[in-house]
Amino acid sequence: MKATVKRLAVIALGLALGACGSSSDSDDSSAFSTQEALGESLFNDTSLSFNRTQACSSCHDSAKAFTDSNLDDEGNTVAVSLGDDGVSTGDRNAPTATYATLTPEFQNGTRTRFNSQQSDYSGWIGGQFHDGRASTLADQAGGPFLNEIEMGMPNKASVIERILENDQYVEAFERLFGSDVFDDTDTAYTALTEAIAAFESTDEFMPFDSKYDRSLLDEDDPDYYDYGVISKVASGRTLFFSQQFTNCATCHQLKRQGSANETFTGYEYHNIGVPVNSAVRTANGLGTDYVDTGLQTNNEAVTDASEMGKFKVPTLRNVAITAPYMHNGVFQDLATVVKFYDHWMTGSSHTINPETGIEWADPEVTDTISLTELQDGALITDTRVEQLVCFMMTLTDARYESLISDEDWENCEAE
Template identity: 65%
Template sequence: MSPWLVVALSVLVSACGGDSSDKAAFSSRAELGESLFADTNLSLNRTQSCATCHDPERAFTDGRTGSDGKVRAVSLGDDGTSLGDRNAPTASYASFSPAFAFGSRSRFNSQQSDYEGWLGGQFHDGRATDLQAQAGGPPLNPLEMGMADRAAVIDRLLENPDYVDSFEALYGADIFDDVDAAYQALTDAIAEFEKTDVFAPFDSAYDRYLAGDTDVYDVILHPKAALGKTLFFSQQFTNCATCHQLNAQGSKTETFTGYEYHNIGVPVNQAVRAANGVTGQDTGLQNNNEAVTAASERGKFKVPTLRNVAVTAPYMHNGVFAELDTVIRFYDQHLTGSSNTINPETGVAWANPEVADNISTTELRDGSLLDDDDVTALVCFLRTLTDSRYEALLPEDNLCD
């Protein structure tokens, strides 16, 4: 082709609106973030991505199993041997967590006063202020994706022409001139993806019921689930709503967490500690956030969302409990006179709290004792909080029939 013809065609394309964004593989920051979220090339050995520990097919949790065939309590790193010390929390509905800050919030369906203290953030201890800050952590964590530094991550991006074109189109032609700016763009794109309704569809049976879908009445209004719903939102019978209700009842954007921080007396996961060799206490909020040093914050962790809780076992910040039934009985054992004195998973009394300081006894000792039927009812209600795409993951039993 004649060089003059090439020039003429270039001018024509430019005149018709052609620019760098036209050739970009990803037309939006969220689309770019979706690809980055699933890209294993952003880990040292090219085996792990964000989606490895936050699998979109497993309600954005880590569904990988160990040698015993059970879902691991903590995640395996990119090197194939490293084990963390905390359970990977679901990324579902994470975008609704407010930026980490000290503040207050109104409580609903609770006999307790409104909350004042640390709120929000990402990770179990709030050490990342927001989604973008959280996205920057795993690639550089030696126990996770294991990259040496930000420059190493950006070098992996530069290997991919589609990324180069898209980053330059979406963040500026000079984005790769500054490693820190490029890394910030990477985390921004992932955060934008996490803000989409892929992560927060609000389409569980509970949501469909609120919207007037009569097809789910047989689920929500089943005597067991209905009792569980009544118990959950009760001011008298349980303390569930105190920490796990964000808005007034009936809200269409209820996330089932107030993003508060509490120590509820969770015991050490001895099996995990034996495997990963970690020693010392995990003091949660107080240990992992430079803004929080007071001894009064020892042992506190962020209250998690209950959305998809029925399909995101194991439970607690360290994955110490395998069953939702166990979690509810664990809460009940804090009440005076509780019959739930034995951990059903171990067959012995509940182990001592890892951190015995600052246990939220005011909240934990509120409410009435639960019997077996109440526990079942609460499990059945919590199952109705499962996003429609994950309903196939619900246990195949007749518990709620």
């Protein structure tokens, strides 16, 4: 049955239910004048989940760089998000939605590496989610609604029925996407995802106003940020872009050094030997035999065994305030992540996971680890770990800088 046949009945029965962020009590029939405004309301609308408890923003909180801000019993940010049913959990950490719109579509190609001793990259690039299975941001936006352990809606039609409960949504969809948008469920669902993607493509998600960005301005600009000649942040910046001392830029630099709008990821795919998050596996019930094969499960084009266990290199934008880390949230501290990278180097002093007090756990997938990239550069001392963390702090958007303590900033701004 076409959505238009159902529409009047659904509206009559469901108007009282309303929608989060888009109250049907208003007399304003043009509440959403643009796709971006409509998308913002949809992004925050809990009525679009099966039990009406979860929205996109439930796992992508604008107050925490659009990552999950919920805490576990120990007061740490949850490694994986809780589903709409209040019980289900997934196996991967919710990535930041900031700067996601700049991710290239999923493709097999090459890219130039800067400040790296390694050859240019050739392989899979881009796409949304940790495994790139959604080619575009709009494709990604349509996924969580229909995921049984996320928002739990049974099909696209059921999502559109929830849209039709709200007269302001109906008016906006028909005005922005055409009067016949509800004649076909797939067309309406595509409009839904495009509106959310439009919102996620606004400046709110990619302001490029961190201390690092401000350091690229003219010194006479009132927003200019000076790293200082002698500071941990200045030393960390030098280390990060060094070909001699670190391998950071190999995978986390997209453009020539000093370019504006650097996203600090080349969108490559690598297996860096991340261990299983045992606590997550216990909670989600997948068991000890389950293996997250990452990129290999993306689609039929990437089933080769050489792609097993690879995940997309994430942006370092806002990394200092978006713990926990890695695709499964296995590490809580950014310094731990740097030490984990260093432990792959021969002679590394970082043989113990500082969060567990024991040796690093074995990689989940062992055969495809990117040792060429991981073993490039020099050993990293504890002093250099601190310097690199201080530099990464300066990649925090201005609106989130207050989430880092004054004490931490002051510690970093002096050597």
